[in-house]
Amino acid sequence: MSTAIGHSAQVGRSVPRLEGREKVTGRAEYIHNLRLPGMLYGKIFRSTVAHARIRSLDVSAAAAVDGVHRVITAEDVRSIVPDPYYGPVFRDQPVLATGKVHHVGEPVALVLAADPHIAQTAARLIVAEYDALPAVFDEVEATTPAAAIVHDVLRPAGMFPDLKHLEGRRNTNLHLDFKLRRGDVDAAFAAAEHVFEHTFHTRQVMHTPLEPLVSLAESTPSTVTIHTATQMPSVARVFVAALLGWPENRVRIRTALLGGGFGAKTYVKLEALVAIASLLTHRPVKISLTMEEQFFVITKHANTLRLKSAVTRDGRIVARRCEVWWNGGAFADIGPRLTQKSGFTAAGPYDIEHVHIDSYAVYTNLPPAAGLRGFGIPTLTFAYESHTDLIARALDIDPLEFRRKNILRDGRPQATGTPMKDAATEAVLERLAKRMNWDAAFDRGQGTLRRGRGIAIGFKASISHTTSVAIVNLFADGSCSLYCNTVDMGQGSDTAMAQIAAEALDITTEAVKVVHADTDVTPFDMGTLGSRSTFHMGNAVRLAAEDARDKQLALAAELGLPPETTPSAELFRKKYGMQAGNIIGIGTFNPHSVAPDLASGLSPDVTPFWMVGGTGAEVEVDTETGHVRILRLVNIADLGKPINPQIVETQLSGGAVMQLGCTMSECMEYVDGQLTNGSLADYKIPGMRDMPEYMENDYVDSRQHSGPHGAKGVGETATFGVSPAIVNAIHDAVGVRLTALPVTAEAVYRALREQHNDPLEEA
């Protein structure tokens, strides 16, 4: 077969998604669809209380139901795993609740039956009795001396040196206190011409992938295979193997296409429970969560953020103090890493001499929280861009001019001290101004419909220190497979990776088969998260494809054939006398970085690359109802050179839409730790009719010099500026400042009534 196209032009082309046909015909492979012979369905019995000792657990009625195979409790789990706690940063999460429960919805027991309806019915017959403990739900209150304590003792998982000092600590909910100290903020505040201080709040929201979390394990006495909808096949294997006390090679993680992820399908979620259930029963075990259950598994943090800035009379920010409380819920998950890695950008993309950041990871009795499309950045941007806008207004400086004065230019040190490199922050701001026609007159509406506009800009450091490995396998007929553990959850990575491989091999993208993660076959990758794949895996794939190409050229030279970069069957026939053999190229990418110093939070090289995103919003506020119409939303990104322009644009658009939900409607409502809106009937994610009237996405001309073909990540970039741009636009329209998300019509209406000294009574 010949797949040669003579001259490679794969990168930079809007190749339609390789799996498009499967998706539009309903034939795409998801773990959701998988069934195995003899399989049992697991249904989880969950805690109904927020914080309590388990006095008794009676599963006898459930076990007696006709068709129930077995009910598994914490005691059964311990027969296989004596210390059944897991977690990427702290070993705080039990496979099943052991001794006590920490939040409503925590798994307490698992019912297994061949018929899922029987398992579900039986799970309702389990009776748990609890001795209630005092509970704490607010992230600031949880750090006060009188607060209920969620975990008796802190148990760092041992991977991170900045957590060692917390080992064995008792009587605290604070499980990471990241500090950044640059310059002398106290002196700067003492000498300041203007000081501004504001506090902001966000509430817990949920990722809501439409394919709910699902895992299916099958086992032999010495191996376990977990088919799972995970964004992190390699790391899930590391953690499950560690929990079982097995070498990694006895645990196999397989995945397929994911029906969305957004950060929910990371680390260990259902994988440990299905693995242990399969080992206990010697049967395949599948757990498919319902949409309601997903609210109890992983969420995005609620936050309190306090920002204080010292500003000169002519509008230069000289000092900024940031205090950020991250409500991590009952289990740390990856929250402490977010607290640090996003924490060090809490002062915003501004050139500020004196910076003081305290970023606190806090346990409470809510469901656990971790990264959701932006790893904390959209929350931080909401705070610092609202704060920035308020300062500009107070000083009567145009918000665009104020940002221009203070913007962090390439080459200048970020708060950590790392010089900015390949971050087109200024270009993003200028493009935003241009696309918003900022200098032109603006229709401000009239009567009860008032119009306003706002802008915001944010940035993010890529995750470090991480590794990606890729393998390119050329088969004897000249066809090619790419083995990589980057998981396509909708972001188009299969297509982008195939484009990068095809470019090096001088073949069409469509000729590359991307082998989905199977850790028995596919090599290590840290995970599909944090917009890291295009850069990290993209570089590894490029290296692997170049390695295969070089080996092929060497083979051609050895055989006396002309140098041909395109995979060809003739080479193999000549070498092996028949259609046989492989050429295997390997690429490993592990970019340099230096973790922030423990005491100062400073680093000379804190990240492999920066992402920059800005949003402009034009809104119309109905002053009689508080309803906000988004007339226009403009999203501008620095994403380096796009590998696939069409997919890049949909990533920008999708990121903005997701953050629009977090801005306008999404919020998990609680009464005493009980979630009251845990279904799509009550928890409102954006639909067609919630779209802005006009939405535009654009990217600036830039290049990430260390990226594959100049590219870098884009999956989160358009989320950064959405919330503050809208809040700033509402202020511009009606003169009220919303300092909390979400910006519901009720919140806006209450603010309008307060503005008129006629506050609405609390509901």
Place this chain on the structure above:
Amino acid sequence: MNPDTVPSVIRFTLNGRPVSASIAPHHNLVEMLQDSFGLFGARESCGQGLCGCCTVLVNGAAVSGCLFFAAFAEGADLVTVEHLASGEQLSPVQEAFIETGAFQCGFCTPGFVLMVHQLLDAEPEPTDDDIRHYLSGNLCRCGAYPEIVKAVKLAAQKLKSRNAS
């Protein structure tokens, strides 16, 4: 055996073929299509008929398969997303979804594709507002809505030129 769960055999037309299935009274359409026919295009997500992922056409009308008892399919004419392409030839709606990049993870896509077929049957030249209104019962968490609107318009053009020729 509990009489409430005794299976019964129902007969109906599925994607143009007469078929039968053994179902219990509590089984819904999605379960029956998946378990008895290996059709996974209709899939349960929210479980409340609010997201559209489980859309199936029953006697020409879109229903939420997660709320529709399988028993009600007795004698009915069912069409799933798997029936829209003829062999290798995708429907104009499916082609338009691919060409405009109107999906990301693809989990909601079959539901959207079926609804767009139904929309264009009823209204061959829908406005933006028609499209937004008609598809407001389908959710896409990846946020491909702007591209879906483009796909509907492209599909409308394709159908128009196909009917003209």
